[in-house]
Amino acid sequence: MSEDKPSNVPINSGRRQLLIGSGLLGAAAAVNPGMAFAGWRRGHWGWGHPEENVEPVDWTVEQLRTALDALRDDTFFAMIAFGVPGDDPYSEYQGVSTPYPGGITTRADLYLSGGTDLLVPMPTAFMNQMLASIATYLRLSPMDIPEMASEDVGENGEWILENLDRTFTEYLEGEVSNSVLVALLLNLAATRVAGSIDGPFPSPFANLSWDQKARVFEELENQHSWLRRAITWAIPDWHYREAAPGVLNLMISFMLRVSGFGSYCEFAVFNPATREVAQRPLGWVLSQYAPDAPPSGIGSDDFIGYFQGRRSV
Amino acid sequence: MRDVIIIGAGGGGPVVAKELAERGLDVLMLEAGARHANPEQEWSALENHMNSSLSGKLRFGPSDPAKPAWFREQTTPGSFSQVAGVGGTTLHYYGNSPRAMPGVFAGYSGRDRRMYDHRHKFPFSYDEMRGYYEWTEATLPVQTAAMGTKEKAFFDGAAAAGLTPITGKDVTHAGFRPQENAILQPGGTAGQTSDPSQLNYPNATGCTLCGHCFQGCMLPKGAPRNLKARRSTDNSYTPMALTADLWKSGGKAVTLVSDAYVTRILSDRRWGRRMQKATGVEWRDVNTGEVHSEDAKVVVMAGGCIENPRLWMNSDLPDPNGWVGRGLTDHALDWVTGIFDHDVGGAKGTSCSSRADFPGYGAIQNTANTPGAAANNLALSDSGIRGAYTNGLGSRGAWDGEAGRVFGTELKDMMSDINRQMSILVLTDDDVERQNRVDVSRVFEDDHGPVARVSIDKRRRSRRTQRNRDYLANKSAEILRAAGAKKIIRTDWTPVLLHLHSSMRMGDHHRNSVLDQNCEARAVEGLFIADNSALPNSLGGPNPTLSTQALATRTAEKIFQQYFDGDAWVGSESPICSIDDVVTQAVINRGL
Ligand SMILES: Cc1cc2nc3c(=O)[nH]c(=O)nc-3n(C[C@H](O)[C@H](O)[C@H](O)COP(=O)(O)OP(=O)(O)OC[C@H]3O[C@@H](n4cnc5c(N)ncnc54)[C@H](O)[C@@H]3O)c2cc1C
Numbered sequence: 001m002s003e004d005k006p007s008n009v010p011i012n013s014g015r016r017q018l019l020i021g022s023g024l025l026g027a028a029a030a031v032n033p034g035m036a037f038a039g040w041r042r043g044h045w046g047w048g049h050p051e052e053n054v055e056p057v058d059w060t061v062e063q064l065r066t067a068l069d070a071l072r073d074d075t076f077f078a079m080i081a082f083g084v085p086g087d088d089p090y091s092e093y094q095g096v097s098t099p100y101p102g103g104i105t106t107r108a109d110l111y112l113s114g115g116t117d118l119l120v121p122m123p124t125a126f127m128n129q130m131l132a133s134i135a136t137y138l139r140l141s142p143m144d145i146p147e148m149a150s151e152d153v154g155e156n157g158e159w160i161l162e163n164l165d166r167t168f169t170e171y172l173e174g175e176v177s178n179s180v181l182v183a184l185l186l187n188l189a190a191t192r193v194a195g196s197i198d199g200p201f202p203s204p205f206a207n208l209s210w211d212q213k214a215r216v217f218e219e220l221e222n223q224h225s226w227l228r229r230a231i232t233w234a235i236p237d238w239h240y241r242e243a244a245p246g247v248l249n250l251m252i253s254f255m256l257r258v259s260g261f262g263s264y265c266e267f268a269v270f271n272p273a274t275r276e277v278a279q280r281p282l283g284w285v286l287s288q289y290a291p292d293a294p295p296s297g298i299g300s301d302d303f304i305g306y307f308q309g310r311r312s313v
Numbered sequence: 314m315r316d317v318i319i320i321g322a323g324g325g326g327p328v329v330a331k332e333l334a335e336r337g338l339d340v341l342m343l344e345a346g347a348r349h350a351n352p353e354q355e356w357s358a359l360e361n362h363m364n365s366s367l368s369g370k371l372r373f374g375p376s377d378p379a380k381p382a383w384f385r386e387q388t389t390p391g392s393f394s395q396v397a398g399v400g401g402t403t404l405h406y407y408g409n410s411p412r413a414m415p416g417v418f419a420g421y422s423g424r425d426r427r428m429y430d431h432r433h434k435f436p437f438s439y440d441e442m443r444g445y446y447e448w449t450e451a452t453l454p455v456q457t458a459a460m461g462t463k464e465k466a467f468f469d470g471a472a473a474a475g476l477t478p479i480t481g482k483d484v485t486h487a488g489f490r491p492q493e494n495a496i497l498q499p500g501g502t503a504g505q506t507s508d509p510s511q512l513n514y515p516n517a518t519g520c521t522l523c524g525h526c527f528q529g530c531m532l533p534k535g536a537p538r539n540l541k542a543r544r545s546t547d548n549s550y551t552p553m554a555l556t557a558d559l560w561k562s563g564g565k566a567v568t569l570v571s572d573a574y575v576t577r578i579l580s581d582r583r584w585g586r587r588m589q590k591a592t593g594v595e596w597r598d599v600n601t602g603e604v605h606s607e608d609a610k611v612v613v614m615a616g617g618c619i620e621n622p623r624l625w626m627n628s629d630l631p632d633p634n635g636w637v638g639r640g641l642t643d644h645a646l647d648w649v650t651g652i653f654d655h656d657v658g659g660a661k662g663t664s665c666s667s668r669a670d671f672p673g674y675g676a677i678q679n680t681a682n683t684p685g686a687a688a689n690n691l692a693l694s695d696s697g698i699r700g701a702y703t704n705g706l707g708s709r710g711a712w713d714g715e716a717g718r719v720f721g722t723e724l725k726d727m728m729s730d731i732n733r734q735m736s737i738l739v740l741t742d743d744d745v746e747r748q749n750r751v752d753v754s755r756v757f758e759d760d761h762g763p764v765a766r767v768s769i770d771k772r773r774r775s776r777r778t779q780r781n782r783d784y785l786a787n788k789s790a791e792i793l794r795a796a797g798a799k800k801i802i803r804t805d806w807t808p809v810l811l812h813l814h815s816s817m818r819m820g821d822h823h824r825n826s827v828l829d830q831n832c833e834a835r836a837v838e839g840l841f842i843a844d845n846s847a848l849p850n851s852l853g854g855p856n857p858t859l860s861t862q863a864l865a866t867r868t869a870e871k872i873f874q875q876y877f878d879g880d881a882w883v884g885s886e887s888p889i890c891s892i893d894d895v896v897t898q899a900v901i902n903r904g905l
Pocket of ligand 1: 345812861
């Protein structure tokens with residue numbers, strides 16, 4: 001712990017649930033084990049075995065950024081496996097896989113996160129107010145995660161959470177990508193749907209089965225979903241409150257739609273210098289499209305004639 | 314001072330530009346997006362490179378690819394497919410150019426007259442429109458589409474489902490037909506070979522059946538710009554407008570400025586017949602940020618259904634009856650896909666060359682798709698994920714199981730051979746409804762002011778709209794079944810905003826329309842609208858661009874008569890076709 005330890009503000013139970021349920025704490029611990037504390041291990045809460053002597057680290061915005069980017073990548077891998085499963089670990093873990101490659105092999109996750117970042121020019125204040133609103137909502141309507149989210153986590157735990165929250169607040173004041181926001185929301189929804197989620201991945205969403213993932217989206221797409229209520233619950237700015245559901249819709253539906261497009265288009269093997277694909281995209285192989293490409297065809301011999309010989313009407 | 318300033322070079326703007334340039338007026342056309350002067354050197358046949366709405370060459374955004382696309386806010390689920398640039402959204406379009414249903418015009422007395430949106434008709438008759446259709450069809454030109462594998466499969470299915478062919482340009486009964494397309498049909502080696510060395514112009518003329526309409530048409534290779542196969546306005550009307558002095562005596566070439574975003578319509582207040590008078594426009598150079606303005610006798614808005622209301626509101630123009638931006642229609646599109654155990658040409662040939670029309674309900678059409686688009690289209694729904702949840706929808710009908718998004722292994726299975734997919738796009742005859750609207754965002758702003766905000770709630774559409782959509786989805790499934798499909802899925806799309814109409818509608822009454830019978834704004838003198846937003850309704854389902862272009866031709870005549878003391882020409886002169894040798898020579902001479 002550094003000498004000039006900043007004074008943290010004690011955080012309320014809603015904020016705690018946000019930090020834990022969104023996968024933020026797990027992502028932090030995945031990057032730096034010092035963030036694990038008092039009975040908490042990645043993706044798993046235990047009772048009664050406080051690890052008193054773990055020295056918590058001082059946590060910087062840059063470290064948090066790295067952790068969140070990793071969480072985003074993990075979440076988006078899991079999303080692509082959900083949409084276009086393949087023979088990768090994420091597909092296998094969700095219990096729905098195929099013996100040949102899927103969207104992850106085409107790096108559709110990159111397509112999805114890059115697209116999400118460009119999708120909507122979110123004002124920083126808007127994003128902050130949305131997240132703050134969720135925390136307020138969670139305080140009143142807690143999630144079904146173990147008491148540790150709201151109860152005694154020991155001195156270390158308290159300090160770590162406070163530290164994390166302070167760093168997160170600072171982080172949110174800077175450049176925050178939409179894809180990170182979406183990953184946090186997706187994980188929060190996963191925690192909400194499935195409670196405490198154990199598994200090999202830092203992202204709670206990635207540790208769900210395919211059916212559970214579908215339940216997450218069922219919840220997210222529902223016009224009366226708790227997340228929709230939560231993001232608008234306590235947004236002070238009236239215009240933001242009015243716009244929030246539309247923005248949420250946009251991001252959720254983009255996730256669902258673009259998993260397919262990203263997996264089957266040429267994105268991964270496009271060469272901008274030649275405006276051509278460097279090799280036949282996996283999506284084309286999977287769909288048996290353009291067997292002779294590259295290069296892309298400029299014509300075909302598919303002309304049969306005119307219906308009933310009619311050239312004009 | 315110009316005679317006429319036109320805002321937007323998409324489906325409608327260049328029509329007015331060409332028609333008035335031909336009459337010798339001094340016309341300035343301002344386009345927010347790119348010029349696309351050298352497609353063969355800049356474009357590709359690849360769907361993400363060209364079509365990504367966020368970063369593609371053909372997007373609604375600035376020509377500089379490093380800058381983000383222009384955002385629009387949506388309050389309800391849905392997505393856009395619109396393009397900025399010379400050609401506008403016709404850079405994407407499939408060239409389908411059917412006429413509107415006669416039942417949506419004033420004076421229609423057919424037995425099915427109550428089947429249409431009879432409160433929002435064209436304020437003039439179909440007979441009057443026919444003359445403008447003929448003029449526009451001859452100019453583009455519109456031709457009967459050739460048949461390939463997928464068209465043959467569709468016609469066989471439609472006939473097996475009991476439909477009969479429609480053999481005229483006017484829709485007289487429910488039936489199927491080849492599209493009337495604004496596409497030059499295959500000539501020479503086109504359509505006969507895939508060998509690129511044999512497909513250069515003039516060995517190949519017209520459509521080579523490459524299968525990439527969506528990516529912008531730049532073929533056949535080496536053809537002059539006005540002889541590229543698909544008649545998007547960058548290939549048809551714009552080249553004519555830019556060379557009017559060369560192919561028409563007394564004509565005057567249009568001045569075209571691209572990367573020019575109009576941010577304000579200038580006007581004088583007056584309290585006569587109309588509340589204001591348009592005097593010019595102010596625009597921003599998208600690259601440098603410089604602001605310019607020019608005056609004109611007449612201003613024509615042609616920025617499309619979403620940008621026109623935004624520009625109107627950001628210009629503080631009057632909206633006395635509250636109809637600005639209201640009554641948006643979108644054909645309540647839907648998507649029905651059949652999987653076959655044999656090749657039905659799912660990714661082959663023109664994007665769309667066959668259709669069936671159902672007066673009073675709308676139309677359906679068979680489309681070819683590249684793999685990304687096909688996967689996208691199967692997942693574009695708010696009816697949940699098939700087999701998992703329905704989000705309160707998930708309707709049943711002639712398709713298999715519940716309607717909804719295809720996801721996971723089912724998506725992968727359906728995508729396992731794209732040529733065994735046959736996809737049908739449903740174009741609903743949807744109602745003009747006040748709650749479907751465009752206004753401006755309270756949260757999002759860009760360099761050109763508050764952005765447009767769009768609300769079109771699929772779940773709150775009128776009963777007639779929903780009934781029509783279900784009817785057409787069922788018809789599509791029946792045709793697919795009759796064609797031999799082994800599995801049929803209805804995706805039940807969220808609104809996909811690519812056929813947009815009537816957000817600044819013309820009408821027969823000052824209480825329910827922005828524009829009068831001449832497409833002049835009721836509240837602003839000298840301000841006309843000449844794009845899809847001027848349409849009074851959704852045309853009964855047929856694809857909108859030909860009707861917009863015919864109406865824009867009529868509007869050009871009205872402008873010429875009312876403000877420049879000229880005479881009408883449609884009906885008394887013959888049109889010059891955009892592929893006429895005089896135009897080709899003019900295009901080559903001007904180096905276009
Ligand atoms: C995939 C696809 C397929 C389609 N296929 C067909 C088809 O087969 N048949 C058919 O009839 N229709 C089709 N359409 C629809 C067709 O593209 C539109 O009907 C047509 O382009 C509409 O013309 P418009 O002039 O209203 O708008 P647009 O074509 O969108 O043009 C508006 C133009 O104005 C510019 N602009 C906007 N605001 C400003 C401003 N403030 N300042 C300067 N410029 C501005 C825009 O950049 C744009 O270039 C298709 C559309 C898509 C997406």
